[in-house]
Amino acid sequence: MKPPFRKILIANRGEIAVRIIRACRELGIASVAVFSEADREALHVLMADEACFLGPPPAAESYLVIEKILSAAKATGAEAVHPGYGFLSENAAFAERCRAAGLVFIGPPAEAIRIMGDKTAARRAAMAGKVPVVPGTAEPLGSDADAARVARELGYPVMLKAAMGGGGKGIRLVREDKDLASALRMARSEATRAFGDDSVYLEKYVAEPRHIEIQVLADGHGTTIHLGERECSIQRRHQKLIEECPSPLVDDRMRARMGEAACRLVSAVGYVNAGTVEFLVDEQKQFYFLEMNTRLQVEHPVTELVTGLDLVKEQIRIAAGEALGYTQKDVRWRGWAIECRIYAEDPYRNFMPSPGQIRGLRTPAGPWVRDDSGVYGGATIPIFYDPLISKLIVWGPDRGEAIARMSRALAEYKVLGVRTTIPVLRQIMADPDFVAGRLSTHFLERRMTAERPAADDRRQKVALIAAVLAAYERLGTTAPLSSCRQSEWKLSARREGSRPG
Ligand code: MV4
Numbered sequence: 001m002k003p004p005f006r007k008i009l010i011a012n013r014g015e016i017a018v019r020i021i022r023a024c025r026e027l028g029i030a031s032v033a034v035f036s037e038a039d040r041e042a043l044h045v046l047m048a049d050e051a052c053f054l055g056p057p058p059a060a061e062s063y064l065v066i067e068k069i070l071s072a073a074k075a076t077g078a079e080a081v082h083p084g085y086g087f088l089s090e091n092a093a094f095a096e097r098c099r100a101a102g103l104v105f106i107g108p109p110a111e112a113i114r115i116m117g118d119k120t121a122a123r124r125a126a127m128a129g130k131v132p133v134v135p136g137t138a139e140p141l142g143s144d145a146d147a148a149r150v151a152r153e154l155g156y157p158v159m160l161k162a163a164m165g166g167g168g169k170g171i172r173l174v175r176e177d178k179d180l181a182s183a184l185r186m187a188r189s190e191a192t193r194a195f196g197d198d199s200v201y202l203e204k205y206v207a208e209p210r211h212i213e214i215q216v217l218a219d220g221h222g223t224t225i226h227l228g229e230r231e232c233s234i235q236r237r238h239q240k241l242i243e244e245c246p247s248p249l250v251d252d253r254m255r256a257r258m259g260e261a262a263c264r265l266v267s268a269v270g271y272v273n274a275g276t277v278e279f280l281v282d283e284q285k286q287f288y289f290l291e292m293n294t295r296l297q298v299e300h301p302v303t304e305l306v307t308g309l310d311l312v313k314e315q316i317r318i319a320a321g322e323a324l325g326y327t328q329k330d331v332r333w334r335g336w337a338i339e340c341r342i343y344a345e346d347p348y349r350n351f352m353p354s355p356g357q358i359r360g361l362r363t364p365a366g367p368w369v370r371d372d373s374g375v376y377g378g379a380t381i382p383i384f385y386d387p388l389i390s391k392l393i394v395w396g397p398d399r400g401e402a403i404a405r406m407s408r409a410l411a412e413y414k415v416l417g418v419r420t421t422i423p424v425l426r427q428i429m430a431d432p433d434f435v436a437g438r439l440s441t442h443f444l445e446r447r448m449t450a451e452r453p454a455a456d457d458r459r460q461k462v463a464l465i466a467a468v469l470a471a472y473e474r475l476g477t478t479a480p481l482s483s484c485r486q487s488e489w490k491l492s493a494r495r496e497g498s499r500p501g
Contacts, residue, residue, distance in 0.1 A: 003028040004320030012084030015374035017044035023312035036062035038382035080104035089295040129268035136203035162191035163199035168238025209280040214262035226259035233439040243299035248437030305337035336402040344387040346419035360416030364409035
């Protein structure tokens with residue numbers, strides 16, 4: 001079959017650039033990577049068919065510079081641009097500039113990006129599509145007096161949110177009337193600094209919510225379908241750590257209702273391509289539209305493993321004008337998938353980034369295990385970008401088997417040289433509440449009393465000296481020091497407690 005495009009430029013880096021290169025290769029499409037000074041030897045550059053240098057390490061001087069991306073596409077003769085997630089992926093002006101330059105933007109129309117970028121416009125679109133929204137304002141707030149009246153009508157506590165924000169930036173919980181004025185002042189100045197716009201709006205506060213999102217696909221021929229939900233409640237400060245498909249909370253009826261609501265929103269704004277509709281779900285299992293992400297999501301692989309679809313290939317085909325070729329009733333969900341995000345962060349130091357060189361790497365494999373990684377052993381994780389090393393995704397016939405498989409895979413995972421989130425992920429897989437599916441967006445902060453597992457420093461040093469002496473005796477004095485590397489592996493296995501349970 002004829003490939004949808006001859007050549008695609010990938011305006012991103014790291015694991016998602018690698019993921020998109022893989023889809024291109026399977027479709028017979030040539031790939032062009034872009035890279036900053038900090039990414040000269042990055043995996044996505046090594047894997048692409050061609051690569052274009054952008055500029056200095058800061059994203060504002062490389063991955064975010066529209067002119068540079070467009071020049072790279074022109075210089076290499078790319079026909080289309082895939083933005084991945086983050087960076088320029090939800091920038092309506094970028095989508096427009098691509099189209100004006102004769103490039104196909106692999107994403108939704110600029111107008112749909114613009115509507116969903118304004119959270120009050122997104123709420124209005126949801127209401128127009130009869131999608132339940134959290135009770136609150138449909139327009140940005142006016143004066144402080146207006147805000148106070150609305151807040152009293154809604155009833156405290158309320159959430160104050162930046163209209164141009166999203167993903168947790170610029171939101172504030174207001175518990176009572178007397179706190180509203182100062183919260184408004186702070187929210188407006190924060191919003192101005194972060195988004196260049198001081199518009200804010202109010203919503204009633206939903207206590208103990210779960211974060212459940214619906215994956216949608218829409219082609220340019222009027223077919224819109226949903227691929228079910230992802231449960232994303234295990235997060236820390238709006239950074240997700242674990243996602244699963246399906247959600248332990250959602251039954252067939254609820255999935256159908258949420259899916260139909262998501263499809264109505266998509267149709268209401270003329271959305272085309274892949275997208276995600278986020279919902280908050282309260283303790284009575286009522287769902288409310290929160291916001292829509294107009295891009296491929298980090299956690300898309302769990303949906304892929306359960307539906308059998310390749311979302312990046314679907315995105316590329318849709319952008320090329322192809323029809324989906326199947327309908328809602330053809331979508332089948334089989335088994336359970338879980339994703340764990342492996343970040344170069346120290347979970348025992350408040351998740352502080354831990355960039356640097358990966359001195360040793362052993363990635364898990366075996367049945368139904370997928371590792372979407374952006375690195376290799378010896379690679380350096382720059383300080384300039386998101387410190388995501390990889391996403392470990394497993395599939396099992398049911399949730400219990402998926403959890404057991406994830407525990408097994410995490411036990412195999414070894415990363416030397418940088419701190420990672422692997423130890424907390426192992427703890428969560430063994431947590432009785434997680435295993436029972438008792439999740440909420442507060443799960444992690446309540447559980448983060450975690451301590452480094454009995455890392456008795458003195459005992460570890462003694463063990464290290466003993467191991468060095470033993471290796472020295474075994475090898476004799478003529479052996480090169482590098483032969484000792486083996487013991488570092490063994491030590492790391494012991495240090496991190498690789499045995500499950
Ligand atoms: C809320 C909420 C409770 N009530 N809105 C945080 C991220 C942003 N997208 C919306 N967020 C929330 N909005 C109302 N009316 C609680 C959150 C929230 C949250 C949402 C999703 C995932 C994790 C979260 C963690 C804390 C708060």
